[in-house]
Amino acid sequence: MRKLTGLLLMGGFVLYLVALVPGMFAPETPVSLESIGKDIIATTERVSGSANVVTAIVVQYRGLDTLGEVTVLFVSALGVAILASGFKDNVFKTMFAADDGGFVLQYGGRFLMPFIVLIGVYIIAHGHLSPGGGFPGGVLIATAVFIVILTGESVKIPHRLLSLLEGAAGLGFIGLGALGFLGADQSFLANTLPKGEFMTLFSAGFIPFIYAMVGIKVASELTTVVAVLTQAPHHDTAKEEGRP
Amino acid sequence: MVSPMLFIIAPLAAAFLMIFINRRGAALALSLLTPAGLAILGVSWLPATLVRAQPIVVASIKAPLGIPLSLDALGAGMAILVAVSSVLIVLYSSSYIHRGHHEVRYYAVVMILLTSAFGLVLTRDIFNLFVFFEILCISSYILVSWEQSGAALEASFKYMVLGSIGSTFLLVSIALAYKAAGSLAMADIAVAFDSAPRGYVIMAAVTFLFGVGVEAAIFPVNSWLPDAHSSAPSSISAILSGFVIELALVVTFRVLNTVFAAVDVLPLLQIIAIAGVLVGEFSAFGQKDLKRMLAYSSISQIGIMLFALSLGSTAGAQAGLSHLLMHAGAKSALFLIAGYFILRTGSRLIDDYTGLGYRMPVSAALFGLAALSLVGAPPLFGFFTKFQILAAAAATGGGLAWFGIASILSGTVLEAVYLFRVIRVLFAQPAERSRVEMDLPALVSVALFTALVVFGALLLPSLSSMIGPIADGLATLH
Numbered sequence: 001m002r003k004l005t006g007l008l009l010m011g012g013f014v015l016y017l018v019a020l021v022p023g024m025f026a027p028e029t030p031v032s033l034e035s036i037g038k039d040i041i042a043t044t045e046r047v048s049g050s051a052n053v054v055t056a057i058v059v060q061y062r063g064l065d066t067l068g069e070v071t072v073l074f075v076s077a078l079g080v081a082i083l084a085s086g087f088k089d090n091v092f093k094t095m096f097a098a099d100d101g102g103f104v105l106q107y108g109g110r111f112l113m114p115f116i117v118l119i120g121v122y123i124i125a126h127g128h129l130s131p132g133g134g135f136p137g138g139v140l141i142a143t144a145v146f147i148v149i150l151t152g153e154s155v156k157i158p159h160r161l162l163s164l165l166e167g168a169a170g171l172g173f174i175g176l177g178a179l180g181f182l183g184a185d186q187s188f189l190a191n192t193l194p195k196g197e198f199m200t201l202f203s204a205g206f207i208p209f210i211y212a213m214v215g216i217k218v219a220s221e222l223t224t225v226v227a228v229l230t231q232a233p234h235h236d237t238a239k240e241e242g243r244p
Numbered sequence: 245m246v247s248p249m250l251f252i253i254a255p256l257a258a259a260f261l262m263i264f265i266n267r268r269g270a271a272l273a274l275s276l277l278t279p280a281g282l283a284i285l286g287v288s289w290l291p292a293t294l295v296r297a298q299p300i301v302v303a304s305i306k307a308p309l310g311i312p313l314s315l316d317a318l319g320a321g322m323a324i325l326v327a328v329s330s331v332l333i334v335l336y337s338s339s340y341i342h343r344g345h346h347e348v349r350y351y352a353v354v355m356i357l358l359t360s361a362f363g364l365v366l367t368r369d370i371f372n373l374f375v376f377f378e379i380l381c382i383s384s385y386i387l388v389s390w391e392q393s394g395a396a397l398e399a400s401f402k403y404m405v406l407g408s409i410g411s412t413f414l415l416v417s418i419a420l421a422y423k424a425a426g427s428l429a430m431a432d433i434a435v436a437f438d439s440a441p442r443g444y445v446i447m448a449a450v451t452f453l454f455g456v457g458v459e460a461a462i463f464p465v466n467s468w469l470p471d472a473h474s475s476a477p478s479s480i481s482a483i484l485s486g487f488v489i490e491l492a493l494v495v496t497f498r499v500l501n502t503v504f505a506a507v508d509v510l511p512l513l514q515i516i517a518i519a520g521v522l523v524g525e526f527s528a529f530g531q532k533d534l535k536r537m538l539a540y541s542s543i544s545q546i547g548i549m550l551f552a553l554s555l556g557s558t559a560g561a562q563a564g565l566s567h568l569l570m571h572a573g574a575k576s577a578l579f580l581i582a583g584y585f586i587l588r589t590g591s592r593l594i595d596d597y598t599g600l601g602y603r604m605p606v607s608a609a610l611f612g613l614a615a616l617s618l619v620g621a622p623p624l625f626g627f628f629t630k631f632q633i634l635a636a637a638a639a640t641g642g643g644l645a646w647f648g649i650a651s652i653l654s655g656t657v658l659e660a661v662y663l664f665r666v667i668r669v670l671f672a673q674p675a676e677r678s679r680v681e682m683d684l685p686a687l688v689s690v691a692l693f694t695a696l697v698v699f700g701a702l703l704l705p706s707l708s709s710m711i712g713p714i715a716d717g718l719a720t721l722h
Contacts, residue, residue, distance in 0.1 A: 016420075019420060019447060020420070020423055036309065036427060039309055040309055060303050061303065062372075063302065064252075064311045068379060071256060072382060075382050075383050078353060079382065081349070082386060082389075166263055167262075168264055170263075171260045174253055174260070178253065180303065185301060186247065187303060188253065188302055189303040190303050191304075
């Protein structure tokens with residue numbers, strides 16, 4: 001039975017791939033598909049002021065999807081935090097707490113941390129110029145914390161500060177988007193800030209600011225996830241469970 | 245007028261603000277006021293949308309380069325339903341949800357669920373639909389697993405596995421559509437599919453149906469529902485059964501009916517719907533657990549709605565939407581009351597509720613009214629909506645329609661038997677008579693839901709002038 005299901009799924013997948021081969025079964029690639037790409041490249045500079053077309057698409061052309069993706073991450077991180085608080089036993093905790101990484105690793109980790117954060121900030125700040133942006137930059141910053149935890153150092157994570165940052169960055173994203181309501185079209189996420197000089201650091205209107213918000217949000221959320229997974233069950237929750 | 249974008253922004257901002265403030269009072273106030281404000285916004289937009297749909301441009305970029313959104317009469321109607329239901333359910337939650345350090349997070353996740361619900365009805369872009377669909381799924385998984393009991397975690401995990409498979413199917417369908425149209429705007433895809441090979445469109449339509457169908461609890465892909473709806477907190481069961489599956493159903497149907505209009509999926513939908521009615525009612529009949537029984541009943545009610553919508557006639561669509569309104573009120577009330585039955589007796593089994601009607605007379609009476617309306621007893625709202633559906637099916641004619649009528653009628657008999665069984669147990673001779681009525685906020689919330697199903701029939705005349713444009717939303721993409 002299981003083999004049959006597997007075979008059917010494989011068959012379906014092959015059929016799907018075949019369907020996407022041009023001319024086999026699928027309609028030919030329509031003209032509009034080519035024109036959309038060209039239209040976006042042609043209008044990027046005027047509409048967004050961003051030298052990086054991918055960033056322009058992510059933050060401006062499909063900014064609502066990006067807000068959605070930020071929300072997906074936010075709600076997933078919330079879910080992990082809620083689930084982790086219910087852990088009775090945690091493999092991650094024993095894995096990290098059991099052995100101290102040793103002097104060399106700990107100092108190496110601490111030494112690396114500021115550099116990784118710096119690269120993360122650089123990637124976020126240059127999202128509108130070069131590949132990168134808020135998501136990878138934010139992940140890098142969270143990695144810096146993770147490396148320190150990996151070395152076996154006991155890190156005190158400021159949970160309240162992280163949730164403050166998380167909430168503030170989310171509100172900031174929405175606030176920057178709402179600036180669009182002040183523009184001529186009164187349209188959410190319209191880029192109404194001054195565009196600056198093309199191809200320079202201070203350009204692209206609100207795109208760097210949005211990416212900064214995304215960066216802060218991703219960094220604080222992933223740090224929270226890493227922290228709750230490696231440190232759960234918390235002492236305070238353990239105490240609460242002990243209560244009658 | 246205030247931009248309809250607020251439907252998406254406001255609950256999201258409220259969720260972020262709650263996490264920022266992290267106080268129970270603030271979270272509760274925000275989650276009551278936001279949907280209340282949005283209900284007013286929905287009502288203020290309704291007259292304009294009844295005349296014509298109101299397009300929304302995001303980021304000053306029009307489709308196909310940007311993401312098109314639009315508020316039509318159907319969207320406004322669904323938004324009002326979602327907003328009002330969530331105000332009442334949050335009110336109920338304020339006394340029902342266990343106070344603890346996660347309470348703020350509970351309200352934040354509910355607000356995010358609302359964002360996705362509003363987004364789903366507003367969007368006219370198929371990838372944006374996917375994004376909101378994902379948010380809806382993830383927030384539902386979290387809320388289902390809320391109590392973190394073994395059953396809740398298992399249900400949530402099952403739901404997550406099925407939901408993820410559904411998302412993959414949906415993504416496959418989107419890829420196929422994008423390949424054919426070169427645009428993600430639903431209107432462009434509909435045009436492209438008109439000239440695309442039939443087999444290709446059928447493949448895209450079927451993957452779409454079974455992708456989104458998971459969330460809409462359409463018959464073969466709804467095996468997660470009984471577990472999830474029964475082991476979630478009752479306020480969440482009410483949200484999921486009260487408007488989430490209905491909303492997903494409406495959105496699924498609208499996309500199938502417009503974007504995939506090149507293939508006639510209606511007969512397939514009718515067969516699925518009838519199967520859902522029969523399977524749901526027969527499964528509910530055998531249940532001993534009250535919330536599981538209600539969950540199976542939701543499967544059959546979704547089947548009834550889908551059957552009405554897929555009749556393909558105007559009368560059918562209108563009747564289906566009226567029934568949706570009735571079911572939202574009745575099922576929310578039933579789940580919310582069941583929540584307090586469980587809270588007061590500590591048991592999910594119907595047999596343990598012997599004589600509870602004497603200890604919680606108001607709750608039991610409201611339960612009875614909502615159950616009667618669900619079955620379709622005159623003169624309650626449910627009688628009229630079910631009657632309209634049967635009349636619309638009879639007017640359509642054809643073997644499938646008559647088979648559907650027979651299934652709904654026999655399903656109604658079963659439904660009456662199992663719901664009356666519950667009522668009989670509630671009013672059996674009690675062992676003790678101490679009063680354990682619901683808390684006041686919960687009672688108010690449930691009473692308002694029940695008022696909808698009791699007096700809903702009085703709304704029908706005024707609804708009849710609106711239902712036309714609202715039902716048109718199922719067949720147009722404006």
